[in-house]
Amino acid sequence: xxxxxxxxxxxxxxxxxxxxxxxxxxxxxxxxxxxxxxxxxxxxxxxxxxxxxxxxxxxxxxxxxxxxxxxxxxxxxxxxxxx
Amino acid sequence: xxxxxxxxxxxxxxxxxxxxxxxxxxxxxxxxxxxxxxxxxxxxxxxxxxxxxxxxxxxxxxxxxxxxxxxxxxxxxxxxxxxxxxxxxxxxxxxxxxxxxxxxxxxxxxxxxxxxxxxxxxxxxxxxxxxxxxxxxxxxxxxxxxxxxxxxxxxxxxxxxxxxxxxxxxxxxxxxxxxxxxxxxxxxxxxxxxxxxxxxxxxxxxxxxxxxxxxxxxxxxxxxxxxxx
Numbered sequence: 001x002x003x004x005x006x007x008x009x010x011x012x013x014x015x016x017x018x019x020x021x022x023x024x025x026x027x028x029x030x031x032x033x034x035x036x037x038x039x040x041x042x043x044x045x046x047x048x049x050x051x052x053x054x055x056x057x058x059x060x061x062x063x064x065x066x067x068x069x070x071x072x073x074x075x076x077x078x079x080x081x082x083x
Numbered sequence: 084x085x086x087x088x089x090x091x092x093x094x095x096x097x098x099x100x101x102x103x104x105x106x107x108x109x110x111x112x113x114x115x116x117x118x119x120x121x122x123x124x125x126x127x128x129x130x131x132x133x134x135x136x137x138x139x140x141x142x143x144x145x146x147x148x149x150x151x152x153x154x155x156x157x158x159x160x161x162x163x164x165x166x167x168x169x170x171x172x173x174x175x176x177x178x179x180x181x182x183x184x185x186x187x188x189x190x191x192x193x194x195x196x197x198x199x200x201x202x203x204x205x206x207x208x209x210x211x212x213x214x215x216x217x218x219x220x221x222x223x224x225x226x227x228x229x230x231x232x233x234x235x236x237x238x239x240x241x242x243x244x245x246x247x248x249x250x251x252x253x254x255x256x257x258x259x260x261x262x263x264x265x266x267x268x269x270x271x272x273x274x275x276x277x278x279x280x281x282x283x284x285x286x287x288x289x290x291x292x293x294x295x296x297x298x299x300x301x302x303x304x305x306x307x308x309x310x311x312x
Contacts (some may be wrong), residue, residue, distance in 0.1 A: 013234065016192045016259065062151055065144055065180065067187040068234055 001048045002076040003055060007064045008039035086110040086310050088130040091158070093119040093149040098135035098171065098282060105282035106132065109302040110310075119152040129309050130167050131158055133174030135227070135280060145188060145230040146176030155181050167211060167305065168274045172228055175266070175276035184267055184276045185243070186235030191228070192259020198227040200292060202254035203265055203279060207247045210268055211308040212275045215300040221254055222297035224279035226265075231278040233260035233267075243267055250275055 009015050015037045022036035042063055046055075055073050064071040088106045092099045103114040114132075115125055124131070138149035149155065155177070162168045162183055170178040178184045191197055200223050208218040216222065235243070240262055243249055251266035258278070266277030281298030288294025 013189075014192070014259075016190055016194055016232070020194050062143070062147060065147065065187050067179070067185075068189060 001046055001050065003044045003046055003050075004074045004076055005042040005044065005055075005059060005063055006039060006072045006074070007042065007059075007069050008071070009037060009068055010070050013068050086112045086130070086306055087115065087125075087128050088112070088132065089115045089117045089124060089128045090132045090134060091117045091119060091154055092134070093136070093138035093152065093173075093177075095138045095140055096134050096136035096173065098173075098280065101280075101282045102132045102134040102171070105285045105299070105302055106130075106306075108285055109299060110306045117154060119149065119154045122153045122157065124154070124157045124161055128161065128166060130169070130305060131161060133158070133168065133170040133177050134282075135172030135174060138173055138177065141230070144176075144180065146173055146178075146180040149173070149177045150180035150182075159183060162269070162274055165271065165273055167309070169212065169305070170274075170276040171280055171282065172226075172231075172278055175278055176230060178274065178276040183274050184269055185239050186233055186261075186267070188230050188278070189232040189234050190230055191232050191257075196227075196229045197231065197258055198225075200225045200284075200295065201257050201265075201279065203251045204254045206249045206252050207268065209247075210250060210272045210275070210304075212268075212301055212304050213250055214308060215304040222300075223284070223295050224281055224298050225283045226257060226279045228258070228278055231258040231260065233258075233264045233278075235261060240264075246270070248272075251277055251279065 018036040018038045025033050059071040090099050090103045106114045176188045179187050202221050205216040205220045208216045248268040250268050253263040253265045281301040284295040284298030
């Protein structure tokens with residue numbers, strides 16, 4: 001089973017990286033960008049019987065830092081799976 | 084009384100030797116070097132140091148993988164028994180990732196790696212790590228980090244301040260840390276995490292911008308408290 005995990009900074013946590021990229025986009029002349037926030041996407045190939053609980057624990061203990069980040073788990077069906 | 088200190092080495096640690104040298108210079112005792120993959124600590128350690136560096140190449144988040152290494156389970160258990168633990172730079176990141184200290188260390192607000200000697204204000208001069216300093220004194224200690232921007236929510240910050248757990252504060256802007264926090268103590272005061280490198284300030288150097296002995300006083304505090312106790 002392919003699993004895609006999106007790790008994002010919690011709302012309200014300042015993202016200096018996103019701010020710098022936002023500034024660059026404006027400098028390049030792209031108007032109308034209100035905000036930029038940068039996260040991390042993790043793709044995993046896991047056994048089909050991996051439980052949601054196990055995936056959550058992986059995120060809470062290692063893949064995300066719950067002090068500053070939130071995560072979302074997306075299970076991909078085979079058609080949508082990355083090559 | 085003998086002073087038995089252990090210095091942990093993770094893959095990518097690069098200040099472990101300096102930490103051992105600083106401990107040995109002040110205590111006169113050989114520091115024990117410990118590999119991250121070991122499941123157990125040597126018996127009877129008086130003190131544990133987590134050094135600076137780039138454990139696991141800072142992959143995923145600084146300190147995240149080191150915090151889950153076998154030896155860290157033993158370090159957490161030792162800290163729970165009251166064994167003092169010092170984490171410097173990457174060691175501080177490992178301490179927050181392992182839950183021994185609250186908060187997180189994020190990318191510097193200015194996005195750049197900061198490498199210079201900075202003034203620190205001693206905010207708590209009564210802990211076992213800081214008793215050789217004077218309250219409110221300004222000391223100079225080098226920093227060298229990309230992820231030193233201390234973050235915690237307002238309630239946690241208020242708790243840290245209210246309980247005297249902010250050990251050091253930057254006396255000038257360095258990395259965007261909340262409330263200029265450079266180092267914090269655990270609730271029982273026996274775990275200290277700090278971004279500045281005291282082990283790099285244990286001897287004067289030829290050039291005035293280098294060296295200094297303010298860091299040495301931190302080791303004198305620790306060893307003085309533990310050996311006289």
